[in-house]
Amino acid sequence: KSEDKQNRAAASLIVVSNRLPFVLKREEDGTLTRKASAGGLVTAVAPVVVDNHGIWVGWTGLDDFDEETEVIPESSPDDKAPTAGLRPDQAIPLSVNPKLFDEYYNGCCNETYWPLFHSMPDRAVFNRDHWKAYQDVNDIFAQKTLEAVRSVHEKRMAIPDCSRPDPPIVWIHDYHLMLAANAIRDGCNDEGLQVRMGFFLHIPFPSFDIIRIFPWVDEILMGMLGCDLVGFHIGDYCLNFLDCCQRCLGCRTDKNKMFVEHCGRRVMVRALPIGIPYHKFESLSRIAPRVFPSDMKIILGVDRLDYTKGLVARLKSLERMFKKYPKWIGKAIFIQVAVPSRVDVAEYKELKETIDRLVGHINGEFSTPSWSPIRYIFGSVNQDQLVAFYRDANVGLITPLRDGMNLVAKEFVACQSESDPGVLILSPFAGAGGLMQEALQVNPYETDNVADVVDRALEMSLDERKLRMNQLKKREKRMDVDAWVRSFLSGMDSLLVPSVRPNHD
Numbered sequence: 409k410s411e412d413k414q415n416r417a418a419a420s421l422i423v424v425s426n427r428l429p430f431v432l433k434r435e436e437d438g439t440l441t442r443k444a445s446a447g448g449l450v451t452a453v454a455p456v457v458v459d460n461h462g463i464w465v466g467w468t469g470l471d472d473f474d475e476e477t478e479v480i481p482e483s484s485p486d487d488k489a490p491t492a493g494l495r496p497d498q499a500i501p502l503s504v505n506p507k508l509f510d511e512y513y514n515g516c517c518n519e520t521y522w523p524l525f526h527s528m529p530d531r532a533v534f535n536r537d538h539w540k541a542y543q544d545v546n547d548i549f550a551q552k553t554l555e556a557v558r559s560v561h562e563k564r565m566a567i568p569d570c571s572r573p574d575p576p577i578v579w580i581h582d583y584h585l586m587l588a589a590n591a592i593r594d595g596c597n598d599e600g601l602q603v604r605m606g607f608f609l610h611i612p613f614p615s616f617d618i619i620r621i622f623p624w625v626d627e628i629l630m631g632m633l634g635c636d637l638v639g640f641h642i643g644d645y646c647l648n649f650l651d652c653c654q655r656c657l658g659c660r661t662d663k664n665k666m667f668v669e670h671c672g673r674r675v676m677v678r679a680l681p682i683g684i685p686y687h688k689f690e691s692l693s694r695i696a697p698r699v700f701p702s703d704m705k706i707i708l709g710v711d712r713l714d715y716t717k718g719l720v721a722r723l724k725s726l727e728r729m730f731k732k733y734p735k736w737i738g739k740a741i742f743i744q745v746a747v748p749s750r751v752d753v754a755e756y757k758e759l760k761e762t763i764d765r766l767v768g769h770i771n772g773e774f775s776t777p778s779w780s781p782i783r784y785i786f787g788s789v790n791q792d793q794l795v796a797f798y799r800d801a802n803v804g805l806i807t808p809l810r811d812g813m814n815l816v817a818k819e820f821v822a823c824q825s826e827s828d829p830g831v832l833i834l835s836p837f838a839g840a841g842g843l844m845q846e847a848l849q850v851n852p853y854e855t856d857n858v859a860d861v862v863d864r865a866l867e868m869s870l871d872e873r874k875l876r877m878n879q880l881k882k883r884e885k886r887m888d889v890d891a892w893v894r895s896f897l898s899g900m901d902s903l904l905v906p907s908v909r910p911n912h913d
């Protein structure tokens with residue numbers, strides 16, 4: 409019965425995120441085609457929208473998109489991509505003036521919030537014009553979302569009273585849209601449209617001492633509090649948020665019952681650790697063809713090319729590993745797949761150049777005529793290749809300096825065989841670090857520590873590998889992406905029960 413209720417709730421699910429789950433590309437003949445976007449948000453949320461017949465409001469990835477233009481479906485779609493099955497009418501694309509979008513996305517989101525929320529304030533830029541653009545673009549998203557709410561309500565009104573579904577859920581995602589909720593709420597109130605609103609942050613929420621560096625932090629917090637439920641990956645981020653609401657806004661908060669009171673409303677705060685479509689990864693990994701020779705030990709990294717992922721430190725640790733443990737020369741290789749990301753931001757361009765140089769330097773230092781220590785793929789790989797890489801790797805080396813959760817760690821685990829699994833090495837500075845306790849932990853800042861742990865992983869006995877990996881697999885199977893969505897939807901359903909809606913304790 410409860411599943412039935414969740415299905416009905418999900419049927420009127422409106423997801424709002426900066427990016428649609430695909431980007432549009434203008435072909436030479438002027439037609440527009442779709443291409444799946446990369447990143448944790450799309451991997452997790454796209455299957456949910458597909459399965460629940462939801463609607464997705466977002467940006468197309470095109471500077472000059474005209475909302476009237478027809479979009480041609482991909483000529484050869486990746487039928488294993490998270491977006492497979494998403495109907496064109498499930499996506500509501502919006503257009504934003506290119507200069508405004510640049511100031512909002514490259515400026516405020518990626519040059520300010522991204523480093524700040526990852527506790528790297530020295531990299532953050534503070535600029536009033538970018539902040540203004542952020543406010544304006546959030547308003548554009550809010551207005552577009554209101555259109556979607558109206559259309560859901562029109563369909564809802566056509567259903568007889570007794571079987572009418574619960575009010576639609578608007579689910580806003582990530583740091584790009586922290587201000588959108590109040591405008592949506594106000595619009596709905598003005599038009600008498602009932603709606604439940606949730607927000608989920610896919611990146612860390614930092615401590616008060618970091619967040620207060622942002623000059624307009626109060627507006628951000630009030631924006632998030634426009635929702636009824638605010639979710640984060642782990643408990644630490646929830647506690648940081650509650651602390652900031654109390655210290656910046658003077659709100660009454662309760663760290664046991666996990667809520668914030670603001671403007672006479674009670675906002676639930678929940679740790680909702682995101683998962684992956686575990687079964688999909690597991691079953692794809694059973695059929696994918698082998699990609700590496702079996703006599704070579706493979707150490708694997710898969711990331712967006714981002715300074716938070718710790719790629720430079722990782723390469724230096726590998727250099728140290730080959731120096732300290734020369735027994736691996738000719739016997740092990742490190743494969744790094746790095747998908748280009750945010751290429752218009754200077755920090756990302758510089759990072760690419762640094763990595764190119766470092767890979768060249770390390771390969772020059774250790775290569776033999778028949779072997780090189782590092783194979784570096786700058787680009788995205790398709791799902792079949794990705795699962796084969798995960799499955800055939802002996803070691804998954806996941807060492808972000810800071811990361812909201814890190815789905816790659818989970819995907820690696822799902823693809824491991826039960827009879828001869830590899831070893832996961834994980835940084836404690838990823839949200840996943842505290843949850844995936846059977847992984848080998850490393851401090852990515854300590855080159856020697858990483859070098860030693862990689863050697864240990866490569867030498868680990870089959871019994872220990874099985875013991876660790878089978879526990880990891882069990883947890884990821886249980887806490888998969890469906891479980892994540894179910895816990896979000898049951899949080900939204902609890903809003904329908906009057907006892908959790910009082911304004912006072």
Ligand code: ADP
Nearest residue numbers: 447448451711712745747787788789814815816
């Ligand atoms: P983030 O959200 O910061 O990008 P996550 O690790 O949470 O980090 O999610 C990354 C997602 O993008 C994963 O689902 C992963 O499979 C996908 N991905 C990352 N790098 C690549 C790549 N080079 N090729 C294909 N997919 C990739």
Ligand code: F6P
Nearest residue numbers: 427446447448449450582610750
């Ligand atoms: O996980 C954080 C995040 O910003 C997601 O919102 C997004 O899917 C991913 O990183 C990729 O970033 P972008 O959309 O800026 O390419």
